[in-house]
Amino acid sequence: MKINGAQIIIECLVEQGVDTVFGYPGGQALNIYDALYKNSDRINHILTAHEQGASHAADGYARATGKVGVCIATSGPGATNLVTGIATAYMDSIPMVAITGQVPNSLIGKDSFQEVDIAGITMCITKHNYIVKEIKDLAKTLREAFYIAQSGRPGPVLVDIPKDVTAALYDYQYEVPKSILPVTETIHEKNLQIAVDLIKNAERPFIYSGGGIIASGAQKELLQFAEKISAPVATALMGLGGFPETHPLSTGMIGMHGSVASNKGVTECDLLIAIGARFSDRVVSDVNKFAPHATILQIDVDPAEVGKNVPALASIIGDAREILNKLIPLVPKQENKEWLEKIQSWRDKFKYTYQSGDTLRPQFIMNNIYDQTQGEAIITTEVGQHQMWAAQFYKYTKPRTFISSGGLGTMGYGTGASIGAQIARPDERVVHIAGDGSFRMNCNELCTIAHYNVPVIIVIMNNTTLGMVRQWQTSFYDKRYSQTDLDRGPDFILLAKAYGVKAYDVTTQDEFVNAFEEAWTNREPVVINCHIDKDEKVLPMVAPGAAIDNIILD
Incomplete structure (x- = not known):
């Protein structure tokens, strides 16, 4: 039977076992979103605050499950807002399919409203990408995209679809997805x-x-x-x-x-x-x-x-x-x-250690989270000192329980990723470890967390500075703290409450222990703003370019 291109997209997603997509609508993706509306009982769409949040959520979904994460955006700025998330997935070999709307074929190459060559832009940060200019190629291309994203070394694939293709009618027939087989022919x-x-x-x-x-x-x-x-x-x-x-x-x-x-x-x-x-x-x-x-x-x-x-x-x-x-x-x-x-x-x-005392310290926070969760949480992170403390002081015993941007080092990654991971694994608990600098970058996703009641616990290591950059400035730039002090808003407690998310402001160990215990028990979205010293260091450390056993311990 003949259906339009937008409905073919839905059918192909269902074919591939996709149950959730993350995205943000726009003019050139309207046909796709109309089809999503009509098929809301088949595919769950999560509306994020920003397209970058959608790409990070799809990435987090993929890392937490091993399945392909899917994000959708419109043309132009909608598509370019996905770029950081696509690059993040590419650097860490994460299977993702990004679907973007594009201006109609007749307007391509004419500097039309909200037109960009997103395939050209993402050529070096995707495993493969496509522009589908004819309706007859749509289903085949989407199937190839999912296969490429998962096979061999995984990675992101982008499929750019002009609006007239999503409106055109064509025959659709269900196909069983091609099996993803491990690479064995090269094992000699x-x-x-x-x-x-x-x-x-x-x-x-x-x-x-x-x-x-x-x-x-x-x-x-x-x-x-x-x-x-x-x-x-x-x-x-x-x-x-x-x-x-x-x-x-x-x-x-x-x-x-x-x-x-x-x-x-x-x-x-x-x-x-x-x-x-x-x-x-x-x-x-x-x-x-x-x-x-x-x-x-x-x-x-x-x-x-x-x-x-x-x-x-x-x-x-x-x-x-x-x-x-x-x-x-x-x-x-x-x-x-x-x-x-x-x-x-x-x-x-040489164990990972620190001088405890009564001060609230990031190492204590991670140790206490490990104790209270008994090592059973999924930990997501932003990028910076807090990321390293999360890596050092929480003991990971299972795969897909540490979700973080490695190769690209994307500040602003973790809030979206925590949403994707929690939605992907609803029976698990996600604890998101953030720095105040990273959290500022995509804190707008609190509205997504609140609207969908995603029970993520966000722990902000708030040292009022770009901590890792400051650490390097201390060690290698004679304490010239150029543009790293974040002595400004927002008040994270008021910000969380503005979005309808419960929040705690903690300055002592006891306050943190009690706040986290309550958050873990109640299973609801929570922000815990932890005030730590701005001169906390991540140690051990090897200076850039030094031998790996030339280790700074103190």
């Missing part, structure tokens, strides 16, 4: 055997685990593999939750603000096994001094990552879960007793 026996030989001969093996473990669902296999070869496991920021941090082999996060055990472990190991990790500059720092004694074995689904930042002697290309399942029966059981004792000595001597 020769490379597996090389890896086995390297592991057999290693006396100090060390595993560096990234977001690829979570993307492939390989957390159980990683645990089994690490236990069999007795290798400590350090995680990248995007890998948090991929290996249980309560396990004796876990050394925690690696990199600029990683643990001493992780950074020293990678420096002294003789075999570094990197799995689903891209050797970011925030992990590697001085590439010439990174893992200086180690042979590097790199396991990744994307061949372009192998040797890109750090030379790898050996590699296996393919899905991490499939590769580990092939390696586990091939590698011998190992003990590495002396190596593990050395790792443990670093863990014991």
